[in-house]
């Protein structure tokens with residue numbers, strides 16, 4: 001699988017007892033519970049393959065996003081298959097959607113960004129994204145900007161916690177009241193996602209266009225509008241980020257110049273001991289938090 005650049009499907013580290021793909025750092029037991037991410041030290045399984053050398057010179061912060069935000073956003077744009085001179089709509093302007101916009105702009109595409117958080121919309125607008133506030137009419141606004149046809153590609157950088165899906169929100173919350181063991185089984189067989197962003201993508205992408213899902217989905221019983229997906233000949237691509245697949249291509253953009261604006265990407269720099277409060281702030285989207293860097 002790694003030979004085919006599908007590192008997330010790695011046959012050496014697949015989490016077979018859960019029927020899942022490759023183990024991931026800092027994820028739940030579905031993905032192997034490998035501790036990772038925010039710690040002073042971390043164990044690095046498969047260390048002959050995962051780590052890469054970065055050049056001396058630029059500050060370390062420049063490269064920190066190579067472990068997640070950059071390759072994830074990069075993959076979302078690659079999978080979106082935006083034609084030359086084409087338009088992409090990016091749903092969700094959190095760190096992943098924001099960086100996806102930057103990558104698409106850097107490649108010369110027209111980018112429309114959608115979110116609900118004013119600071120996130122403004123941040124994207126300042127970089128040249130045409131921004132739209134999420135509302136029940138947002139699909140029409142997207143079509144109005146694209147000659148009624150819809151964008152060539154849509155990137156869903158929201159995932160299963162989308163705003164605007166009241167029934168699924170209730171089902172997810174109800175599952176939260178079940179005992180842990182039952183809840184896990186329930187979500188694996190009957191769980192549903194909040195599909196507002198995915199449904200918006202299906203509704204707005206132009207006929208024959210491509211939807212790239214980078215926001216995570218985890219439901220096993222999601223009702224999807226197959227008639228529309230089939231009739232519009234939508235191409236649908238998705239998955240966890242194959243991080244090592246993209247890092248070599250991204251690295252040259254992190255050296256002298258900083259075309260993706262990585263140096264000013266973090267909105268907050270805090271001590272590791274501030275981690276719990278930083279997570280709360282990010283979750284509540286308080287204080288303009290888009291990306292928090294923790295210094296060990």
Ligand SMILES: NC(=O)c1ccc[n+]([C@@H]2O[C@H](COP(=O)([O-])OP(=O)(O)OC[C@H]3O[C@@H](n4cnc5c(N)ncnc54)[C@H](O)[C@@H]3O)[C@@H](O)[C@H]2O)c1
Pocket residue numbers: 068072091092093094095096097114115116117120134157158159160161162163164196197214215216239240241242
């Ligand atoms: N595939 C991968 O490998 C990978 C890697 C990292 C993150 N992710 C996923 O990417 C997604 C985004 O991550 P993030 O860190 O940017 O999260 P985030 O929660 O900060 O960003 C999501 C944004 O979507 C907005 N939003 C909510 N509902 C919306 C709607 N209906 N329409 C438009 N915008 C809406 C929110 O206001 C928020 O700004 C998450 O699902 C995350 O799990 C995937």
